[in-house]
Amino acid sequence: MRVRYFAWVRDRIGVSEETVQPPADVTTVGALQVWLGERHPAFAHALEEYPDLVKSAVNLEFAGPSRSIKPTDDVAFFPPVTGG
Amino acid sequence: MRVRYFAWVRDRIGVSEETVQPPADVTTVGALQVWLGERHPAFAHALEEYPDLVKSAVNLEFAGPSRSIKPTDDVAFFPPVTGG
Amino acid sequence: MIRVQGEPFDAGREIGAFFEGRTDVGGIATFIGLVRGHQSGTNVAAMTLEHFPGMTERALEAIEAEARRRWQLSDVLVIHRYGRMLPGEPIVLVATASAHRASALDACAFLIDWLKTKAPFWKREETAEGERWVEARASDDEAAARWD
Amino acid sequence: MIRVQGEPFDAGREIGAFFEGRTDVGGIATFIGLVRGHQSGTNVAAMTLEHFPGMTERALEAIEAEARRRWQLSDVLVIHRYGRMLPGEPIVLVATASAHRASALDACAFLIDWLKTKAPFWKREETAEGERWVEARASDDEAAARWD
Numbered sequence: 117m118r119v120r121y122f123a124w125v126r127d128r129i130g131v132s133e134e135t136v137q138p139p140a141d142v143t144t145v146g147a148l149q150v151w152l153g154e155r156h157p158a159f160a161h162a163l164e165e166y167p168d169l170v171k172s173a174v175n176l177e178f179a180g181p182s183r184s185i186k187p188t189d190d191v192a193f194f195p196p197v198t199g200g
Numbered sequence: 201m202r203v204r205y206f207a208w209v210r211d212r213i214g215v216s217e218e219t220v221q222p223p224a225d226v227t228t229v230g231a232l233q234v235w236l237g238e239r240h241p242a243f244a245h246a247l248e249e250y251p252d253l254v255k256s257a258v259n260l261e262f263a264g265p266s267r268s269i270k271p272t273d274d275v276a277f278f279p280p281v282t283g284g
Numbered sequence: 285m286i287r288v289q290g291e292p293f294d295a296g297r298e299i300g301a302f303f304e305g306r307t308d309v310g311g312i313a314t315f316i317g318l319v320r321g322h323q324s325g326t327n328v329a330a331m332t333l334e335h336f337p338g339m340t341e342r343a344l345e346a347i348e349a350e351a352r353r354r355w356q357l358s359d360v361l362v363i364h365r366y367g368r369m370l371p372g373e374p375i376v377l378v379a380t381a382s383a384h385r386a387s388a389l390d391a392c393a394f395l396i397d398w399l400k401t402k403a404p405f406w407k408r409e410e411t412a413e414g415e416r417w418v419e420a421r422a423s424d425d426e427a428a429a430r431w432d
Numbered sequence: 433m434i435r436v437q438g439e440p441f442d443a444g445r446e447i448g449a450f451f452e453g454r455t456d457v458g459g460i461a462t463f464i465g466l467v468r469g470h471q472s473g474t475n476v477a478a479m480t481l482e483h484f485p486g487m488t489e490r491a492l493e494a495i496e497a498e499a500r501r502r503w504q505l506s507d508v509l510v511i512h513r514y515g516r517m518l519p520g521e522p523i524v525l526v527a528t529a530s531a532h533r534a535s536a537l538d539a540c541a542f543l544i545d546w547l548k549t550k551a552p553f554w555k556r557e558e559t560a561e562g563e564r565w566v567e568a569r570a571s572d573d574e575a576a577a578r579w580d
Contacts, residue, residue, distance in 0.1 A: 294448065295447065295448065295451070295460075296444040296445055296446075296447045296448025296449070297444055297448065298444075299443065299444045299447055299462070299464075300442065300443065300444025300445065301444070303443070303464065303466060303520075303522075304520075305520060306466065306520055307466075307467075307468065307469030307470075307519035307520040308468065308469065308470075309466055309468065310465065310466060310468045311463060311464070311465055311466070312443075312462075312463070312464040312466065313461070313462070313463050313540075314447070314460075314461070314462045314463075314464075315459060315460070315461050315462075315533065315536070315537065316447075316451065316459070316460040316462075317458065317459055317533065318451060318454065318455075318457055318458060318459070318460065319455075320455065320456065320457065320458045320531070321455030321456065322455075322456075371455035372451075372452075372453060372454055372455040374451075383468070385463065385465065385544060386571075386575060388463070389463065389537075389540070389541045389544075392461075392537070393537045393541075396533060396537075423534075427534060
């Protein structure tokens, strides 16, 4: 599973992209977040400190924490967008 | 008193501008319209046929029929505007 | 700033010059009104805009002043042509500059809506059947009224 | 049409090209977002826009499609830059063309409001105190929500 991080989420974790193989019981974006937090304490900390400020996308579309995921998915975590 | 006509109001009357000396009892835009209608039957006809489509201005500002006028005023009659 | 002119203008160039060098502005909103080549199913070969010199400038200045009263604007530009013009040519350009986009967007819509019903211009179209004065539309009155 | 690019663009020239030769269009509405030289009292020396390649284009195309569903538009153009830019430079251009001005104006406001909250861009400012990520604003969420 491809995981990408953007903006200050990436700055905190220090990784922009990684390929991970979460256990079979990690079937949602929310569960993946928790599991990734174990690999990256800074990510766990960000989620705890700013739970509303970490957004996610699956396969290039916005997705909430209940969205189900599979090993071939492309998942991304980032702050609320500030373009325009 | 300077009187000007624009757009199809002018086309109907056949005059774009004239200097007139209405009698002393013509003290409003509405009274002036009636008096001008006597000079220009086409104007009287337009006022009768399209009473809502003849607008007026006094001294370069929109003015309704009850607006009072004096001999030094600059009065204009024209259809609803269609710019932009 | 208000400009009423007979000469054509390059709307893109005017917009570029409008924000050139500004670093205090977050958003520019513009509206360009063009001559359409057809109207209610009839081809329009050309359009002539008549106006009331003197009153036109005064009316547009009053509309600009009202926009500046209602919104915090860094700058306003209104260019309106008169005379004969061909399909595709710009008739009017409205541009607003503001620190914040909502002010720029709202003020731009306000300016064109009020201009349409409060500035003394009259359009005459040339069609295959001859010339005709364009009639005022109730929808323009309604658009202006939402700002009352 | 959607363009996401690192290179600067000339907003005036793009707007000119957008309506050049069109005779089917009565109104063009545009919005240009510029880098501001100060933000909340702090001088901003430069701004860097990060984006999510692939998702950005997809999000902007979905927003354009939604605008075309809601309004009768002859054309839509969205240009959005990424990378580092200086105060006064355009970040984004939205342009809409329609037979009728209300559609052009409303669709333009809709496009920039949705783009602000639904396209994956992130701004980082360079100030005298260092670099900082720009925080999302509740007012942008509210502006987008009025189109729900």
